[in-house]
Amino acid sequence: MPEFELVTPATPDEAIATLRASAPGDVAVLAGGTDLAGDLDQGRVAPRRVLSLRRLPWRTLDWNGESLTIGSTLPLRTLELDADLARRLPGLYAAVRAVGSVTVRHRATIGGNLGRAAPASDLVPMLLALDAEVELLGPDGLRTITVDRLVRASRETALGPAELIRAVRIPEARPSAYLWQRVRPFHDISHMAVAVAFSPSRRSWRVAVAGFPPRPLLVPEAESALAGTRPDLVSVERAAEAVGRHAPIVADRRASEEYRRRLVRPLLRRAVAAAGGGGA
Numbered sequence: 001m002p003e004f005e006l007v008t009p010a011t012p013d014e015a016i017a018t019l020r021a022s023a024p025g026d027v028a029v030l031a032g033g034t035d036l037a038g039d040l041d042q043g044r045v046a047p048r049r050v051l052s053l054r055r056l057p058w059r060t061l062d063w064n065g066e067s068l069t070i071g072s073t074l075p076l077r078t079l080e081l082d083a084d085l086a087r088r089l090p091g092l093y094a095a096v097r098a099v100g101s102v103t104v105r106h107r108a109t110i111g112g113n114l115g116r117a118a119p120a121s122d123l124v125p126m127l128l129a130l131d132a133e134v135e136l137l138g139p140d141g142l143r144t145i146t147v148d149r150l151v152r153a154s155r156e157t158a159l160g161p162a163e164l165i166r167a168v169r170i171p172e173a174r175p176s177a178y179l180w181q182r183v184r185p186f187h188d189i190s191h192m193a194v195a196v197a198f199s200p201s202r203r204s205w206r207v208a209v210a211g212f213p214p215r216p217l218l219v220p221e222a223e224s225a226l227a228g229t230r231p232d233l234v235s236v237e238r239a240a241e242a243v244g245r246h247a248p249i250v251a252d253r254r255a256s257e258e259y260r261r262r263l264v265r266p267l268l269r270r271a272v273a274a275a276g277g278g279g280a
């Protein structure tokens with residue numbers, strides 16, 4: 001691993017100032033390090049400085065009525081163990097538990113998962129289905145952006161060069177589910193995953209798919225097919241067809257396009273049923 005200077009600012013302002021003072025590519029941001037350590041080790045990045053977020057006061061978790069705000073550096077294991085998560089946001093609970101192993105989740109963070117913007121991320125599709133918003137802190141202060149706008153493509157985000165993810169806000173508790181297919185749990189990432197959530201305030205469904213490049217995405221055509229609180233089997237079939245027709249499912253070195261397409265129907269049917277929406 002090449003040598004670098006480790007910088008551990010104590011305040012968010014110091015962290016932003018460090019980023020501003022560094023040329024892009026000269027500095028890498030370190031949260032839990034489960035992605036970055038591999039990148040450094042394999043020479044995919046070679047920064048002169050590594051900016052650790054360890055001392056920043058962002059390991060937070062706040063329920064405010066129905067909404068949940070998760071600090072970007074909170075370890076996923078702490079989120080998973082929250083007493084209310086599984087009951088109020090079962091889809092997010094399942095997505096968090098899908099990330100690697102308990103050991104990985106002791107270090108991995110939600111900010112790192114978004115910052116990595118991997119096509120097979122387990123958190124991004126669920127956050128899309130939950131209409132999550134992301135608080136970004138930069139030289140001009142705070143701004144809020146949707147996950148859909150933040151995650152642009154594989155390893156590409158809308159983060160400015162001196163911006164950090166401060167927190168993720170989920171507006172309301174939602175019946176939701178997250179289902180994935182992979183060969184070996186704990187070791188592999190998903191070949192195909194489906195996230196669904198029903199919004200009680202909008203009385204409508206969200207459907208997101210993930211696992212293939214360039215990024216996890218919402219499928220609005222599938223959402224309109226799932227009309228009503230408890231869509232019947234016919235609606236779920238229509239939604240699965242809509243995913244097949246409108247989601248740009250492709251092959252990569254991990255799975256063929258045909259295999260992924262075959263997974264849509266059973267995953268969606270089971271996810272809608274798990275979220276309390278009838279189905280099968």
Ligand SMILES: Cc1cc2nc3c(=O)[nH]c(=O)nc-3n(C[C@H](O)[C@H](O)[C@H](O)COP(=O)(O)OP(=O)(O)OC[C@H]3O[C@@H](n4cnc5c(N)ncnc54)[C@H](O)[C@@H]3O)c2cc1C
Pocket residue numbers: 028029030031032033034035036037053072073098099100101104107108109110111112113114115116120121122123159163164165166186187188189190
């Ligand atoms: C064995 C193993 C198994 C894994 N399995 C899965 C899996 O099943 N599903 C899955 O989704 N992921 C998986 N991962 C990937 C990884 O654990 C997750 O993406 C994790 O959430 C990354 O968080 P981190 O804090 O470790 O990120 P880090 O490695 O610290 O950071 C990753 C990137 O995000 C950026 N970043 C981090 N925090 C911020 C911030 N606050 N603001 C701005 N940018 C930031 C940095 O630029 C950095 O390059 C696995 C990793 C390993 C090693």
